[in-house]
Amino acid sequence: MTTSTDTTTIEIAGAHGDVVIGHGLIAHLDRVLPTLLADGVEKILIVHAPALASISEAVRTQLAERYREVLLAEIPDAEGAKRVEVAAFCWQILGQADFTRSDAVVTIGGGATTDVGGFIAATWLRGVQVVHVPTTVLAMVDAAIGGKTGINTNEGKNLVGSFHAPAGVVVDLDVLADLPRNELLAGLAEVVKAGFIAEPEILDIIETDPDRATDPSTPEFRRMIELAIGVKARVVREDFTEQGLREILNYGHTLGHAIENAERYKWRHGAAVAIGMVFVAELARLSGRLSDEVADRHRRVLELLGLPTGYPAGRWNTLLATMRRDKKARGAMMRFVVLDDLAKPTIMQAPDESLLFAAYQEIAT
Ligand SMILES: NC(=O)c1ccc[n+]([C@@H]2O[C@H](COP(=O)([O-])OP(=O)(O)OC[C@H]3O[C@@H](n4cnc5c(N)ncnc54)[C@H](O)[C@@H]3O)[C@@H](O)[C@H]2O)c1
Ligand SMILES: O=C(O)C(=O)C[C@@H](O)[C@H](O)[C@H](O)COP(=O)(O)O
Ligand SMILES: [Zn+2]
Numbered sequence: 001m002t003t004s005t006d007t008t009t010i011e012i013a014g015a016h017g018d019v020v021i022g023h024g025l026i027a028h029l030d031r032v033l034p035t036l037l038a039d040g041v042e043k044i045l046i047v048h049a050p051a052l053a054s055i056s057e058a059v060r061t062q063l064a065e066r067y068r069e070v071l072l073a074e075i076p077d078a079e080g081a082k083r084v085e086v087a088a089f090c091w092q093i094l095g096q097a098d099f100t101r102s103d104a105v106v107t108i109g110g111g112a113t114t115d116v117g118g119f120i121a122a123t124w125l126r127g128v129q130v131v132h133v134p135t136t137v138l139a140m141v142d143a144a145i146g147g148k149t150g151i152n153t154n155e156g157k158n159l160v161g162s163f164h165a166p167a168g169v170v171v172d173l174d175v176l177a178d179l180p181r182n183e184l185l186a187g188l189a190e191v192v193k194a195g196f197i198a199e200p201e202i203l204d205i206i207e208t209d210p211d212r213a214t215d216p217s218t219p220e221f222r223r224m225i226e227l228a229i230g231v232k233a234r235v236v237r238e239d240f241t242e243q244g245l246r247e248i249l250n251y252g253h254t255l256g257h258a259i260e261n262a263e264r265y266k267w268r269h270g271a272a273v274a275i276g277m278v279f280v281a282e283l284a285r286l287s288g289r290l291s292d293e294v295a296d297r298h299r300r301v302l303e304l305l306g307l308p309t310g311y312p313a314g315r316w317n318t319l320l321a322t323m324r325r326d327k328k329a330r331g332a333m334m335r336f337v338v339l340d341d342l343a344k345p346t347i348m349q350a351p352d353e354s355l356l357f358a359a360y361q362e363i364a365t
Contacts, residue, residue, distance in 0.1 A: 091123070260272045289348075
């Protein structure tokens with residue numbers, strides 16, 4: 001990690017470009033982007049969410065000074081973007097504009113935009129360069145980093161996708177000024193996840209002063225963001241294609257993804273993951289792995305952020321059926337990321353269904 005005049009650069013490894021964190025970076029993207037992209041780019045497609053239309057138009061104007069052709073593709077909001085029809089719409093733009101392998105995609109938006117934009121870049125001509133410009137907390141600390149790209153299907157979350165390392169990630173903290181508070185708080189669920197699996201300092205910061213921790217203008221907030229990015233960077237550096245270690249980033253996601261599916265993708269990802277983390281904390285507690293203190297801390301920290309920690313009792317059978325399709329499952333064997341202690345994640349294989357049900361009873365409303 002290097003820091004210069006308020007800009008922090010975190011290197012990942014191999015084909016994965018740097019994560020650059022700072023202020024005012026989008027206003028100077030015409031200078032930042034060429035440092036991340038390989039030489040020879042002539043055309044750029046900016047894939048953006050509707051809420052980022054005016055920022056994207058300003059970026060298009062800037063980049064048009066440097067690149068031969070810069071196009072905009074506005075895609076639907078939130079999870080509505082993570083559909084194959086949206087990818088097809090962008091493939092058509094790329095095809096009609098004759099994008100070649102030396103051209104590039106830039107995404108501007110939250111995790112839904114970076115996921116589908118990354119997928120479009122991964123699949124166009126079997127892979128072109130992509131730079132992500134995440135505009136939500138969640139995308140800054142998690143979705144834009146690490147190269148997991150994908151779309152949803154009716155059967156589940158992110159069931160189609162690929163690993164495609166971005167050429168770079170530009171985290172401009174100024175863009176959070178426009179982010180609705182509920183989105184900011186939902187994104188912090190992934191920051192809390194990083195706290196429980198690897199960086200307990202994050203939990204201390206939230207517990208000490210939740211107001212400062214949730215204010216993007218404070219040093220505490222930036223510290224938490226950098227700690228969470230550091231966790232993601234370290235894990236991805238070691239296990240880009242999720243052969244083992246990377247599964248820890250899925251803490252809380254087995255139930256979380258099932259809730260998103262049950263809610264027809266209308267819920268915030270972070271809110272669903274918050275409930276999923278309390279569920280696996282209860283699972284670990286009931287199986288005698290995790291202390292009451294650490295399990296209870298999940299609820300306390302998430303409640304300080306106003307995030308949900310329970311879900312209706314009657315939904316268990318539906319959720320269980322969806323969880324069986326989780327990517328960590330191996331055949332009929334379900335697998336969950338659990339904690340043995342703070343910052344000690346491990347995998348629980350094939351837990352008894354009665355244990356899963358008992359853990360669900362602990363979060364049932
Ligand atoms: N690939 C990964 O490793 C990874 C990691 C975590 C999450 N994800 C995925 O990320 C998605 C969730 O991402 P998200 O929480 O960022 O949601 P999102 O992309 O749906 O964005 C949330 C909302 O905020 C709006 N928005 C974004 N930036 C804004 C800004 N600066 N100002 C105002 N409005 C803004 C968006 O248009 C949207 O309505 C999920 O699909 C999840 O599966 C992927
Ligand atoms: O980067 C990872 O690996 C993660 O698991 C990060 C998660 O926060 C993220 O939601 C990811 O998209 C989930 O991946 P999936 O493989 O379970 O779809
Ligand atoms: Zn996630």
